[in-house]
Amino acid sequence: MRPADRLFRIIQLMRATGRAMTAAEIAERMEVAPRTIYRDMEHLIGSGAPIEGERGVGYMLREAFDAPPLTFTFEQLEALAFGLRAVEMLGDPRLGQAAREAQEKMLGMLPKEHAERLKSAPIHAFRSASQPETPDCLGDMRMALSAKRKVWIAYHSLPGDRSQRVVWPLSLSAFGAIWVMTGWCEMRQGFRDFRLDRVEDWKILSDRFEPAPHQTYQAYLKQLG
Secondary structure, X not given: OXXXXXXXXXXXXXXXXXXXXXXXXXXXXXXXXXXHHHHXXXXXHHOOOOEEEEOOOEEEEOOOOOOOOOOOOXXXXXXXXXXXXHHHHHOOHHHHHHHHHXXXXXXXXXXXXXXXXXXHOOOOOOOOOOOOOOOOOHHHHHHHHHHOEEEXXXXXXXXXXXXXXEEEEEEEEEEOOEEEEEEEEOOOOEEXXXXXXXXXXXXXXXXXXXXXXXXXXXXXXXXXX
């Protein structure tokens, strides 16, 4: 990790904890030796960062400290670049367009060196010829999920059974190129997972839903144990 990136991460860590931290504690988080943190603290304090403390006692931000907007480490920029490229590959056309627009906005706001890093990050996402195409219904399911609208689906299960259901969309998950919608099924009165590539027909209904505590996505996760 570059020293400049580590200094930024130290500030972010101290701001997130909101308490005094020893050099040993910070060093463990940064995966460096405590003596490196001592040098970093001297550099930060000498640069005017509002840090109080000393060796053997600990360090703490003495007031609110805001880093410049859109300041990222190079690893964070690579993570963003990969995430945006994966969205373009796996998402529906509207989501892919949103990812491209988000990157353009970030490129225009980042310092030149960081913008080039984001644009040319050597981490890519590709779709193989064997992977299924993005489900046609993904965009509509995203809209229904955001608006808390019920959806009617005609579904073809893996065993070959066909059914028609009204579902409350609670979450969308991508498992590789496979998109799965987790929802509350009115017919089964319980949680169900639906592969979107097996949704043969669908319609967003005008009815909205407001899940009870036992019908939320958090309740679904707890049910999984």
